[in-house]
Amino acid sequence: MARKILILGASYGSLLGTKLLMAGHDVTLLCRDATAGLINSKGTDVRIRLRGEDTHRSFRSGDMPGKLDAQTPEAADPAGYDLVCLAMQEPQYGHPAVAALLGRIAAAGVPCMSIMNMPPPPYMRRVEGLDTGSLEDAFSNPRIWDAFDPSLVTLCSPDPQAYRPPEEGANVLHVGLPTNFKVARFDAAGPDAILDELAAGIEELRLDGAEIPVKLRVHDSLFVPFAKWAMLATGNYRCITPGEPIPIREAVTGDLELSREIYGFVDSVVQRLGGAAEDLVPFEKYAAAAESLGNPSSAARAIASGAQAIERVDKLIQRIGRTFDMRHPTLDATVDLVDAKLARNRSAAA
Structure with missing residues (x-):
């Protein structure tokens, strides 16, 4: 079935978003107003090099079976989504509009997959025996995460390396190292089933008979x-x-x-x-x-x-x-x- 995925962060987030669109899911990217306008008018263009090829191919959102739109954080209603992906840098979540959105996400009880190097505090609370209070000064604003249910927060390692070419528009992403996303399971059966479903759909993708790099790998270990x-x-x-x-x-x-x-x-x-x-x-x-x-x-x-x-x-x-x-x-x-x-x-x- 087609899922509705909300992704905070349209730069790096457009990489996972593209793979989800290819698998037939609907994706909303959250970003600044100007970037949202660009994406809504022209779509996204994520460039990935297939194994054995010398040049990158363009994967344009308009060619995908899933539907893409972009919004600002102020406009987003997370209650209508199956999964939220957090693909911004950790300090960015302290912006007032984004922090307010985090509050709405927590209140709606939507499962969240963080694609950050910095694990959000609710995820760290899943580590048994860890004194998370002693870690707070490593975070820009730890209080904005207090309302989240740790069982509904997981972490995905942002291993693929990608960047926005400076000469291109904000809707373009170039993937330099097309490795896999590695995500730990939630502590809840329903959200885990969503992860398995998304991973399986991405795994099945082919182009001209070839596998498309950047998979979503689901792991049992928190670590x-x-x-x-x-x-x-x-x-x-x-x-x-x-x-x-x-x-x-x-x-x-x-x-x-x-x-x-x-x-x-x-x-x-x-x-x-x-x-x-x-x-x-x-x-x-x-x-x-x-x-x-x-x-x-x-x-x-x-x-x-x-x-x-x-x-x-x-x-x-x-x-x-x-x-x-x-x-x-x-x-x-x-x-x-x-x-x-x-x-x-x-x-x-x-």
Whole structure:
């Protein structure tokens, strides 16, 4: 059956939205008014390269069996949807219109799948025995999540890498690394059935007889989406230096043994939370992939451009580690550096 999916965030969200449209589901993207107007008039264009091909293909929403529309957060009524996908950066949810929408989503009891590196607080409350109160300063505004039922919130690792080409319109997304979304199950049977249904529909998609990359993989473990934390701490946040940002490749390979040590530390934190080794990605696989990452991370670029807030997975890992009396000096130094740079940006903007 066709599902109705509400996606907060039309940039990265348009990737999952396109796969859902291809599977026959109806999708609403929430975004700024100008972007909504562009999408409603011209649709979306998501470019994905199929396995074995040299060039990307354009997947346009107008060619899909599902229906697409775009709205602003103020106009959205979440009660009419089967699933809400949270595809914005964590600090963006503090915007008054978006925060108000989160309140309506929680009140409606619609299941939410977060596609963020930063897990929302209700998801962290699903981790047995974790003192989530000690984690609050890692979040921009933890109170906006208080009304959510943790059983109706899950986390999907945003592993596929995609960006908006600067020379194109806001309705265009280029997928650079077409890996799979990895989502943990809800703690509720009904929403889990929706995940299984969506994943199966995406799995069946073919174009000219070929599989279309970027699947939705459903996992029983809460901790599979946390596998990316070690990558972020080892590479993405270490692109942030006292001076100019450095590429992820340099951050990882500049001192490979230190990178291996940081990576292992973060994985050990995840395992103390309850994760298993099979939930995680080996360092060697990540280090090999990092060789192709020749640009600074989006977090590093944002800070260099004057951002006053970014997702703080670095601080979240640090705070979780402290609950187990686990510390790493390089991670602590990274957290301090990011804190200082964001504080300077806020002072400069005041």
